[in-house]
Amino acid sequence: MQILETKEVKKYYQTPSGIVRALDGVSLSVTEGTFGAIVGSSGSGKTTLLHMLGGLDEPTDGQIRVRGTALKGMSGEEKTVFRRRNIGFVFQNYNLIDYLTPEENVMLGGKKDIEKILEAVGIPREDWKRQVLQLSGGQQQRVAIARALASPAKVLLADEPTGNLDEEIADEIIKILMKSAHEMGKSVIVVTHSKKIADAADVVLKIHEGKLYHLV
Ligand code: ADP
Ligand code: MG
16 A cells, blocks of 8 residues: 555745745555665755645645545644555654653553563663653654654654764664564655664655655
């Protein structure tokens, strides 16, 4: 089944110095269980595409379907509910709730299998009830992924999740994301500058000046 589909998606921004064509006719189709990478230089439109796929922003034109459901025409509230059920996000800066513990942060994603998930992402039990801010960046990113895994959402979108991490830790994070797709039933799309992620991915999409190219 196609879990994500876009057809001729455009996103134009009106700026004081003219129109920026961040996405200029992007069509893609992602099969369930895929571990996909989006690459491209800074400013090429990667984050914009991820936001469109996740329903965080509206395209100027074109269509987006998540699990066969069109995002177009949904009210703001409908979209929020749809997003909560269907899409998980992982960001470069983790976006955890600082004053909560890893366990509590993961419970914001969902209530099922919390312990199993914390173990799967490699958070040692003695850290589960610490304050999240006391953890290293790598550990915080594991918690953020765990939160997305705890959610019933089948789609996991990650925007440069290893951008702030040392290479060794980044490798671990990549493995967890790949496992999420191949063993835990998620469809994972990662925006990345990492050649390692791109090498590990089932599908590699490159954005250049708002256009999409299939590399793998
Ligand atoms: P990437 O994530 O690949 O670095 P972005 O998707 O963030 O690229 O940005 C693509 C282009 O769109 C850039 O030229 C950026 O400056 C522009 N852009 C992004 N968001 C906005 C916005 N809200 N208003 C105006 N221009 C924007
Ligand atoms: Mg970006």
